Amino acid sequence: MEQTFFHVDMDAFFAAIEEHDNPEYKGKCLVIGGLGPRSVASTASYAARKFGVHSAMPMGQALRLCPQAIVIPPNMKRYSQVSKKIMQICRSFSPEVQQLSIDEAFLDMTGTRRLFGLPRQAAQTLKAKVLEETGLTISVGIGPSKFIAKMASDYDKPDGLCRVSQGKELAFVDAVGLKKLWGIGKVTQAQLDKHHIGTTEQLRQFSQNTLQSLFGQSMGQFLYNASRGVDPGLFSSITKSHSISSEMTFDEDVTEALILEQYLLQMSHEIMFRSLDEKQMGRTIGIKIRFPDFSTFTCQVTPKANIYSAEQVYATGKQLLSQKWHEGVPVRLLGIGLYQLYNGEKPLQEELFDDPFSKKRELEKIILEMHKKGQEVFKATNLEQHDLQNKE
Structure with missing residues (x-):
């Protein structure tokens, strides 16, 4: 199949x-x-x-x-609310939905033709349902692998639909071209130019060993596979059933702590509101960092204190980031997640004394309920205001 x-x-x-x-x-x-x-x-x-x-x-x-x-x-509460609705629609099409972040997900549609028809027909139905129920457009990429599907969704944006059939991966990669091949940023492009590699066809002339000697182990292997339309496996470990996570792949590599911290804060709010909405609590906080050479590192910690609020997730994420990265080193991707989830709205281990973060969790729950009822609340969640509040 x-x-x-x-x-x-x-x-x-x-x-x-x-x-x-x-x-x-x-x-x-x-x-x-x-x-x-x-x-x-x-x-x-x-x-x-x-x-x-x-x-x-x-x-x-x-x-x-x-x-x-x-x-x-x-307005992360509102964005999370709409994201949840779209993910619910996606889950009505596939039992296996891997949510990468607040605004993107993979659906394994293998074996669903009897239910939804041919892949292009199913994608058109999905797009129409999202538009009808949210008023928003989505782009859908269809492919025999996650890597090809991800590039296909970007091929005809916005409101796009692109299918790459099995056996057509190489032709699609060549049509996309080396400069728009997913995963190749400015730094890698400059290195390729240095070696007079300007097309995917030229890139395929190099062996895997040669590419790894020129570009490093991880990037060399990625270039070898990607230029052949072979899934490099970058998305194989995303979104386990016992986690709520989010990640951001940057348009350009980021070297400043301030920018990474702002995205950590944004994603911390996102995953906390998802956990509240799904009535889940986590025991562990973890981050994921990918560098321009495609080397990827993860780091997790299980705090002694219960995890109640986005502020805790953010503070822990910053600490983990400082252990794996220092300012000036370019970052391609950053992610953060809650792991070892369990059902419920109260921690398994009750505190002997009141935890101040538990009150913040109650406030976040109230804000979430207000948004569900269509009520407007204060919308800012940016880093400057967060830092200002901490100073006060």
Whole structure:
């Protein structure tokens, strides 16, 4: 039986939700993030992206590129609410959904043709259902592997649908081209240029041993497999059943602690609101870091204290990050997650004395319920405000 994977990618997710909720933003240059000198752009509408604005870009730079941009703070509670709805729709199509982050997931659609028809037909039905129930568009990539499906979802964005059949992987990789091959950033591109490698066809002329000697063990193996349309296995260990995690692959490698910490904070809120909504608690906090050469490191800790709030997750994530990384080293991907989950809203081990973080968990639950009822609450969760509150 031919394996079939969907990669579902929500188009400019944060900005799309803001445009849906506030029609006056429709079609305008919209950037999600803070306004202060320490802020970065979380995401940007497609109108703003035409000016070169992208995620993880310092806000000052974004505004220089696009001075007419409208900047609004992120509303993670609302984004998590919509994400949950879309993931529920995805799970109605496949029993195996691997959520990578708040705005993307893999669906294993192998063996579902009797239920939903041919893969392209199933993807069209999925896209229509998401649009009908949320008012948002998604892009769907279909492939015989997760790697090909992920590249396919980006091939015709926004509102895209691209299928790569088994046996067509090599032709698809060549059509995408070396510069747009997923996983090849500016640093790797410069190294390839140095060795006069400009196409996937030229890259395939090199043996795996030669590529590993030129680019390092991990990157050499990745280039060898990717240029042949072979799944490098980067997504094989994502989203276990007993975890809630999120990760961010940056458009450009990040070297600044401030930017990584802001994304840690954003993802900490995301996974905590997902855990609240699913009535789950975690025993362990872990982070994942991938560097430009595709070497990947994970680090976990099980705190003695119960894990109640996003603030705890963020603080622990920062500590783990400092153990595995120091400022100036470029980072391609950053993720954080809750592990060893158990059902319930109270910890298995009750505290002898009141834990101040338990009160923050109750506040986060109230905010989540308000959003479910469509009530508006204070929306800012950016790093500047978080630091300011800590100083007060």
